[in-house]
Amino acid sequence: MKRAIALAFAASLLAGTAMAQSTLRIGLAEDPDLMDPTTARTFVGRIVFASVCDKLLDIDKDLKLVPQLATEWKWSDDQTALTLKLRPGVKFHDGEPMDAAAVKYSLERHLTFPGSRRKSEISQVKSVTVVDPLTVRLDLSVPFAPLIAQLTDRAGMIVSPKAAQAMGDKFGSAPVCAGPYKWVERVQQDRIVVERFADYWDKGNIHFDRIVYQPVTDATVRLANLQSGQLDLVERVAATDVDAVKSNPRLQLVQATELGYMGLSFNVANGDRAKTPLGQDARVRRAIELAIDRDAINQVVFNGLFSPGNQWVAPANPWYQKSSPTPKRDVARAKALLKEAGVANLSFTVNVPSGSENAQVMQVVQAMLQEAGIDMKLRTLEFATSLQMASKGDFEAYFIGWSGRVDPDGNIWAFNSCEAAQNDGRYCNPEMDKWLKQARSTNDRERRMAAYAEATKVHMADMPRIYLYHRTWFYGVSKKLQGFQAPPDGLVRIQGLKQG
Template sequence: MSVRKLLLMLCCMLAPLGAAVQAQTLPALRVGLAEDPDVLDPTLARSFVGRVVFSALCDKLFDVDEKLNIVPQLAEKYEWSADSKALTLKLRPGVHFHDGEKFDAAAVKYNIERHKTMPGSNRRGELAPVTSVDVVDPMTVRLNLSAPFSPLLAALSDRAGMMVSPKAAQAAGDKFGAKPVCSGPFKFVERVAQDRIVLERFDGYWNKAAINLGRITYLPIPDATVRLANLKSGQLDFIERVAPSDIEKLQQDKRFKVTRITEIGYQGITINVGKSDKAQATPLGKDARVREAFELSLDRQGLAQVVMDNEATVGNQWVAPNNAYYAKNMPVPKRDVEKARALLKAAGVPNPSFTLLTGTTSDAQRLALVVQAMAKDAGFDIKIQAAEFATSLNMADKGDFEAYVLAWSGRPDPDGNLYSFDACKQPLNYAGYCDAETDKLLNASRTTRDPAERRKLFEQIAARVLKERPIVYLYHRNWLWAYTNKLGGVRQIPDGLLRVGGLKLAAN
């Protein structure tokens, strides 16, 4: 063997070792999550904490900035056709997946088609108008639509725009989420359910100069008090969803920093009105008058005060009252216990009973207890059933619930908070709500790009959906983060996700 070939072999052998050594010498970040994520497959995933992990693991075609503007990520440029029925993307060159495979137009085509056709996909509703994908050239791809689709760019800035390695996904099939292979700044190392998710710096990342961490470990800790204790003891560097009652003291502790971001999502209670036979098991699911009485029994401002220490904006829709697309024709109703009792009497059920499913996180537990106490004043007998978050999602998917405390982290376009939850047979329509006229209005709101016309359509949608109450919207939380003062570069983006690019962690 020639000396040149020997040197080449040695270089190839030492390159991965050098990358591993570099990852080990860089600081390691430990992040406390409020829940354990569900499956780490962008096509199938549906949890907020999963999106937190994905922000380090899987790059998207687009991202959003602090003002929710759409900004480039894997797609450098885009152009709409004259009739708004085709979107052409110019892709970023020099991008590789964690398995070394090249990212190109064929990979985008594969991913979009996977999102649309994979059994159990939670992205198909977000990409429903996309009829086909054309590979124009190796770095140019065109998405063809059945009609103009206003929310498409916003959808591509989230999981519908995440790109996984076609080679790895085809090989793993429905087991891909157990060992995901994407193109983000960090690659998957291991996952122990209910314990940890470990990611390591990907040395082949296209923007690796912005990555100053060698490893990230995500630890699910549902109890906010325990999460905070771990931060204070130095076992964690960053925690999300701090208990609002802890914020004041944290702000006085110079060892830590606190960040407050108003979410673009909502906190609500989803009611089974048609998802399964359980919709007919209680008056709450069968009778809209009982659901109206339930809403009238609740004091939203009181909920925000007691549950969130006023770290929330009360609301009754999928967007907050200060949002440009808030339907002003359906304002936030005030608590009216007497009217609630009258509605229950008219419905023939003065003391209805139902079970309220909730996750095991501290905020969800508090909300369930306060709702239980408030609704009791109107005659409701509510039993609380707690389940680990991923388990509760599976129960909701099967319709194995009567009412469910469920928050949605939100999307930049209102459609992302609405369509998948209220359009017939959509993957996130846990309530089982289905109305042909509402579907027509929802589809119309997606095809027009005129903001004034969309506002009118959202008002009509609100008038129908809020009357039936498949979801009783309560408030819009502040994302509350706390982290060591040694961590710099934290960006405040309203989707509540921690961007790892630019983060710097000083040595102890």
């Protein structure tokens, strides 16, 4: 009897140990860039940030604003001041308080830190005032409609002032924020490990002690690891593997239509590699668009599960400009435009981030362009490397996507404005900036739509980017994992996830 009790007690200890060491394993399609909310730019980085760095506000699966570090927010009557009430009792991972002073520090860091990619997202903020320890006011130089939406992403992530000041430009190697998990380690191209933060303000909603994020660029290998039980969840299941997930009794498929896009970006003014017919003549870029059949890409590569499109939002999005529909393929017109531009034998290289779907898409496009007499060479690169090269202007064309934002400004400003930090091709047209600024300056939907209609016309004429399609986010999830939802922003939120 004593032996039975001892065995039962030992079993309970083992079960408790297993529970205490519960680990969630997530497969990523790429390896993130530097994990500093101020300078980061990758989609997979945002997935990791969702567990490490809480934001002032968040969105739910229906794209509605929900509180996170801020519990209330209110605009002034003239729309030039936003007051935020902060959640009491929140701590950073280093034990420091998350208060109004920390919010002021973080927002000012976004605006002034060298290499900040958040500056252009919130540049209308002229000052941040600590009203009291749990109240902060953002005063704007002009009304700025997208500000709330920006605060639901990296611009709204609040970092520990003590840690950020101590680490300087090394902060991204071990970020200290106020999220449910704190940083443990990173092995480049292999894993990022975070562990549960005991003092998290919503700790009752966190059920895993550790998360391991593993970059696996090949979608087939990523799925195989899920099927074998090596991973619990994988993002961006290939469209061609959807049926395999559906037919596996141990897995479930979760999906959502993305807010963003995939497309070809062109180097039009970023260094010597822009000094080509492709970079200098919009007719050449227009010819490339006319040689592409977006519907065929969707059918051949994605089994018809994605949404072809020619704008920074999908055709089903309420901000889509129906007056500028997706053009049909016209090879004869493409050839005529090249002849008109005086380009007899167009040849260029496109930088392609590694990944089977990326390669398939560009191979299909390559074959289409050949029919129009265009030679497009493919240069496959590791994802973070491709971003670095783009920033330096080391590209002619770049196949790259954007995961999208709730407000349409988040899909266009950062890549098409003269002032934007992520405008790798250095496209700049004052007429475009005029309309984008007008759209930013009002909350009136009709006025914003009218401004975006004009911006769309400018974009179609200049063609600094060819939007190709809008993805459906497909996630493969172990049926042992409960509570996972996929909002259209594509992020993996840890709150509520638990083992079944």
